Amino acid sequence: MRRILVTGGNKGIGLAIVGAVLDEHDDTFVFLGSRDLGRGRAARDRLVRAHPSWADRSEVIELDVSSDASVHQAARWIRERSRNEGTPLYAVVNNAGVGGASLPLASVLEVNTFGVRRVCEATLPLLDPERGRIVNITSAAGPSFVASCSPERQRFLTDPGIEWSSLAAFLAECLAMSGGKPAFEAAGLGDGNAYGLSKACANAYTLCLARQHPGLRVNACTPGFIETDMTRAYVESQGKTPAELGMKTPSDGARAAMFLLFGEPEGNGRYYGSDGLRSPLDRYRSPGSPPYRDDA
Ligand SMILES: NC(=O)c1ccc[n+]([C@@H]2O[C@H](COP(=O)([O-])OP(=O)(O)OC[C@H]3O[C@@H](n4cnc5c(N)ncnc54)[C@H](OP(=O)(O)O)[C@@H]3O)[C@@H](O)[C@H]2O)c1
Numbered sequence: 501m502r503r504i505l506v507t508g509g510n511k512g513i514g515l516a517i518v519g520a521v522l523d524e525h526d527d528t529f530v531f532l533g534s535r536d537l538g539r540g541r542a543a544r545d546r547l548v549r550a551h552p553s554w555a556d557r558s559e560v561i562e563l564d565v566s567s568d569a570s571v572h573q574a575a576r577w578i579r580e581r582s583r584n585e586g587t588p589l590y591a592v593v594n595n596a597g598v599g600g601a602s603l604p605l606a607s608v609l610e611v612n613t614f615g616v617r618r619v620c621e622a623t624l625p626l627l628d629p630e631r632g633r634i635v636n637i638t639s640a641a642g643p644s645f646v647a648s649c650s651p652e653r654q655r656f657l658t659d660p661g662i663e664w665s666s667l668a669a670f671l672a673e674c675l676a677m678s679g680g681k682p683a684f685e686a687a688g689l690g691d692g693n694a695y696g697l698s699k700a701c702a703n704a705y706t707l708c709l710a711r712q713h714p715g716l717r718v719n720a721c722t723p724g725f726i727e728t729d730m731t732r733a734y735v736e737s738q739g740k741t742p743a744e745l746g747m748k749t750p751s752d753g754a755r756a757a758m759f760l761l762f763g764e765p766e767g768n769g770r771y772y773g774s775d776g777l778r779s780p781l782d783r784y785r786s787p788g789s790p791p792y793r794d795d796a
Pocket of ligand 1: 507566598
């Protein structure tokens with residue numbers, strides 16, 4: 501059995517990843533992470549009603565990625581289960597995320613960047629050292645944010661040798677910045693878009709983590725532009741249907757993550773587009789265009 505933890509697995513793209521894993525790989529067991537046990541159980545109940553055999557291959561686990569206590573408790577539970585079953589964790593999918601113009605930078609970073617690191621740090625000792633994988637669901641907003649930064653900031657956020665200590669110092673600098681957009685612009689950080697910044701930093705952390713753990717496969721991807729609760733307000737504001745806006749379904753949004761979970765991505769610490777092809781960290785690459793290569 502390959503045991504896989506999916507954070508934010510109770511809805512949207514996370515739930516679609518849970519379903520795709522259970523559907524396509526009989527030898528898997530999924531820990532469906534949910535910060536609210538009730539929402540997690542309701543989501544799993546729906547899956548199990550439609551696919552009764554998935555009952556033995558799934559379990560809800562309470563996991564709020566913004567809380568040290570919650571993450572450690574979840575990791576202890578998984579450790580216990582792995583010990584009983586005699587198999588380490590195969591993979592962690594860091595899918596939980598928040599977005600929205602009204603959210604302050606600190607709240608967005610707490611989930612999208614610090615949350616990813618918190619979960620990785622707690623689960624690294626549980627992962628199979630020879631074939632374990634980490635998949636970070638980031639966003640095309642990350643590279644687009646980097647594209648809006650000064651050359652110096654771009655070099656920093658795409659540096660293959662980046663360390664968590666310097667990334668943490670950078671995040672502290674951003675959190676301490678007052679003065680809104682003009683302050684971010686003056687500091688070479690575009691308009692300081694909180695969501696884009698959080699995802700650019702999650703991509704940079706992916707680089708750092710992969711370098712530190714070369715035995716694991718650690719990569720990031722964007723799911724694409726997907727119709728979920730996260731994008732609902734945007735759709736409503738446009739007065740168009742999701743299809744007219746070019747949006748896809750949560751199942752479509754699970755494809756790149758499935759490739760990084762079970763496929764053979766080249767290299768490590770990379771960022772992939774929703775089409776499962778490698779994409780650059782410092783500019784948007786549209787799905788269907790040629791993959792990014794460092795030497796191109
Ligand atoms: N939709 C898109 O077009 C799009 C594009 C690019 C990237 N993404 C990324 O894809 C991922 C999934 O997004 P989605 O579109 O599926 O959004 P969604 O439907 O809003 O789902 C977000 C999930 O994250 C969970 N979550 C939020 N804060 C959490 C926390 N502190 N601890 C644990 N779980 C938490 C939510 O739980 P609750 O139900 O409890 O709130 C929910 O399960 C996110 O990382 C997002 O940034 C989405």
